[in-house]
Amino acid sequence: MNLNQISTLIKKEFLLEFRQKASLGGILVYVAATVFISALSFKGQIHTHEWNALFWVILLFASVTISSKSFLKETKGLGLFNYVYYSARTFIMAKIIFNMVLMLIISLITLFFYIWFIGGNIQNFSLFFITLALSSTGFAGVLSLMSAIASKANNNFALMSILSFPVLMPMVMISIRLSRQAIDGLSWSVSYDFLLILAALNVLVIMLANLLFPYLWND
């Protein structure tokens, strides 16, 4: 693993992402439209627990949509160049870090739209924020590996969601629990355990991706 190469790769990813405005803009419109539709359907009458569940469902679909194309951009020639030039671990680490940053931004934007359109009363905002940050990085880690798998298998979106939803379940369940505690304003001591598990899951996912990706790479 080479730190210099990782930072170069991440820079390249960001450059590409901002140059192709359609892809980033597409996600923003996707999130905004979904939140708008939910706002219209619920007409402002929504209880906190449904508010919470709906938020995570929207975020889950948005994150699968974003990361499903993270390996799509690699054309055949570019893939060969990357294969010769970078090691597998460098490449997946760069992808994961890039996806984590992107997902953090998107989840914050989703939260912003969500509170703007639908409203919401979060008692313990800092707990909610930490949960959101940890889970979006976790989602990004899992989805990076899943999109690498899906890209090898003809890359269709349905396959991507079939593969990733069940694997994401542990994170989703813990996040929903944590954010519910944040909304209800429970004290921090109740949530430490779950925050620790969420952080540990992040580490576990990164380790697994590092272990397994080289086998996908040598194709």
Added chain:
Amino acid sequence: MKNWYKILSVLLILYTIFLGLLGSVPRLDILNETIRNLYYHVPIWFAMLFMMSVSIWYAIKYLLSSNAVHEVKSFTAAKVGFFLSIPGIITGCLWAKFTWGTYWTFQDPKLNGVAIGILIYMAYFILRSSITDELKRARISAVYNIFAYVMLIVFIMILPRLTDSLHPGNGGNPAFGKYDLDNNMRLVFYPAIIGWICFSWWIFNVKNRIAQLNLKLNDQ
């Protein structure tokens, strides 16, 4: 004698069917006679978990050696495990109808864990059938298999912290926990576990031999 485990499995399962239905069991609230389901429902799940672990073992072996034989074994073990989950669910659903009053509930971590496990293995089968290139298929499905198994184990470990289980022995329900499972029941329960694990290994061996022959046929 290399077929000892086949004979053992038949004998043990027959033994547990007879003694499981006729033997004496403690009278517990709610459970009553349905406690006998312990002899059939729980060992089947153990056998399924055993098969899934065999599947992972061969998936890791395949990634380390790139020998297609191991990958076929891993796939076969996953299929047998998936097959075992069907009687596991049916016995569980019937039992739940008579004790909890419903066939399925989303309040129980074990049921949710099983549902996610089944989704994961279905995804694995779909992934494996959606790739046509053999080498690619073997490698990608082995990677997914390992990743999904680890996440499933994590899920099963975390879930009980999130919701209390309705299963006997959890959350103050009367059960075959440490104190309730008497020695009579142990005499049937432990052989049942060994019997079902041997039985699953037998099915696995038969299916594996067919799969290996097919692999050889395709190679020619």
